[in-house]
Amino acid sequence: MFKKVAGCRDMLPEQVALWQRLEQISREVFALYNYKEIRTPLLEESSLFNRSLGEAAEIVQKQMFIFKNETDSYALRPEGTASVVRAYIENNLDKTSALAKLYYIGPMFRRERPQKGRLRQFHHVGCEVLGSGAPGLDIEVISLMDTLLKSLAIANYHIKINSLGCADDKKNFAIFLRTNIGHNLNKLCPECNTRYNLNVMRILDCKNAGCQEIIRNLNIHDACLCRECADHFLEVKQGLDLLGIKYEVSPYLVRGLDYYTRTVFEITHDSLESQQNAIGAGGRYDNLIKEVGGPDLGAIGFAFGIERLFLVMQESPAPESKPLIYAIGLGDQARKQCLLIVDELRKNGITSDTDYENKSIKGAMRKANDLSAQYVLILGDDEIKKNTITLKQMSSGKQEEIKREELVGKIKCYTHIHAVN
Numbered sequence: 001m002f003k004k005v006a007g008c009r010d011m012l013p014e015q016v017a018l019w020q021r022l023e024q025i026s027r028e029v030f031a032l033y034n035y036k037e038i039r040t041p042l043l044e045e046s047s048l049f050n051r052s053l054g055e056a057a058e059i060v061q062k063q064m065f066i067f068k069n070e071t072d073s074y075a076l077r078p079e080g081t082a083s084v085v086r087a088y089i090e091n092n093l094d095k096t097s098a099l100a101k102l103y104y105i106g107p108m109f110r111r112e113r114p115q116k117g118r119l120r121q122f123h124h125v126g127c128e129v130l131g132s133g134a135p136g137l138d139i140e141v142i143s144l145m146d147t148l149l150k151s152l153a154i155a156n157y158h159i160k161i162n163s164l165g166c167a168d169d170k171k172n173f174a175i176f177l178r179t180n181i182g183h184n185l186n187k188l189c190p191e192c193n194t195r196y197n198l199n200v201m202r203i204l205d206c207k208n209a210g211c212q213e214i215i216r217n218l219n220i221h222d223a224c225l226c227r228e229c230a231d232h233f234l235e236v237k238q239g240l241d242l243l244g245i246k247y248e249v250s251p252y253l254v255r256g257l258d259y260y261t262r263t264v265f266e267i268t269h270d271s272l273e274s275q276q277n278a279i280g281a282g283g284r285y286d287n288l289i290k291e292v293g294g295p296d297l298g299a300i301g302f303a304f305g306i307e308r309l310f311l312v313m314q315e316s317p318a319p320e321s322k323p324l325i326y327a328i329g330l331g332d333q334a335r336k337q338c339l340l341i342v343d344e345l346r347k348n349g350i351t352s353d354t355d356y357e358n359k360s361i362k363g364a365m366r367k368a369n370d371l372s373a374q375y376v377l378i379l380g381d382d383e384i385k386k387n388t389i390t391l392k393q394m395s396s397g398k399q400e401e402i403k404r405e406e407l408v409g410k411i412k413c414y415t416h417i418h419a420v421n
Helices: 013-034 046-053 057-062 081-090 136-153 167-187 190-198 200-205 208-218 229-244 306-312 332-348 363-369 381-386 404-415
Strands: 044-045 066-068 074-077 101-109 121-132 157-163 261-270 279-286 299-305 325-329 350-352 375-379 386-392 399-403
Touching: 013 101, 013 121, 013 136, 013 306, 044 081, 044 136, 044 332, 046 057, 046 066, 046 074, 046 081, 074 190, 081 101, 081 299, 121 136, 121 306, 121 386, 136 157, 136 229, 136 279, 136 299, 157 229, 229 261, 261 299, 279 306, 279 399, 325 332, 325 363, 332 350, 332 381, 332 404, 375 381, 375 404, 381 386, 386 404, 399 404
Parallel strands: 325 350, 325 375
Antiparallel strands: 044 074, 066 074, 101 121, 121 299, 157 261, 261 279, 279 299, 375 386, 386 399
C-alpha cells in the first residue's frame, strides 16, 4: 500500500470546506485593500532563490528541492516573494502601474524535518506591494494582516515589529553583533558559530538556551539606524498608533531571509509552543527588485502559513453546506428520469445527487442518509404515470406527493435556496 510522502498531507472534504472558507475570507479582505491575485509557477530557476535569499541562507543551503539536468537547475518554490518579484520584472508591471498590490494563495516546498506546524509541502497566503518605499505602505500591510486575523476570528495574537534599517545600517549592526558576541563564541551552538561568519544577524533567531542568554545580554537598541531609517520607522509606529493597532517593538527581531530591510514584523500566537509560535511574518525588501534584475524600487510583503492559521483558529462550526437533495429511481425508466431531475435541480442552484448503482430502495435510502441528504425524491412507475414525484424529508420522515412541475419551487421554498443568476 502506498502512503503519502512524509511532511505532506491529504486534505479530505470536510477540511477542504474550512480551507475554502479561509481562502474566501482572505480574498474578501485583500479586495477591501485593493489587492489583485497573482499566480506564479511552482517551479522556478533555482538561481532565483540563490540570488534573492542569499547563498548562505539556510533555505538555500539545506531546504530546497532541486531538479537538475545537463544544463539547467530548477527548484520548487520555498517561498512566494521571489517568484512574485520575478513575475513583476518579467512582465514589466513597473511600467503598467506605478504601484503593484498583489496577493497569492498557494503551496510552497521545503525539505524540512516534519513536525507540528512544519511540513514539506505547506501553503502560504500572502501579499506583496511593489514599487514604493513609502512608510504608509508598511502601515497598510500590517493593518491588512491585523484585519485578516480578525476576519478569521483569530484572537490572542501579538504583532512584533522592528527596523533593520538600510543596507549600511545592517552592516553596522553586523559589526556591533560581531564585536559583542565574539568573546562568547565558545558558548554558541555549532550552528551559530557558522552563522557568526556567514550571517551574524541570524544568531538572533536561534532558540538554543545558551545562545538566547548571550542574545539577552546584548542590550540591542536602534542606535545603528541612520536618521532617514529612524524617521521611517517612527512614521510606521505613529501610523499604527493612529489606527489603534497594538504592537510590540522587538529589537531582537531580524527574520530569517537576507533580503529584508527597514521594517520587519512577525505575528505570534499564545497557543503555540514558544519556539515555533509564529503564524505569519513579513517585511520591507527595498533592494530585492534591483538585486534580481529589475528597477531600483522599494517593496514590502507578508505571508501567513495556512496550516499554522488552522492550528490557532478558534473552534467554530464548519461552514454550512447547501442542502443535498437525493433522487432515487425505482426501475430503468425512473432512473433515466432521475438524471433529468437532478440536471434540472442543479441548473436552478440546488445541490443534488442520484443513485447510479441501482440499489434497492432500502440501500438507496441508506446511501442518502450517509450523504446527509435533507430531502429524498422517490420516483417509480406510479409517479411516472401520474407525472408526480414523492418528496421525503429525512429528518422527520414526512413525505408528500407533488407534481413534477412544482418540484423546483417546493424545494426552494423548503430549503430557502435562491435561484442562480
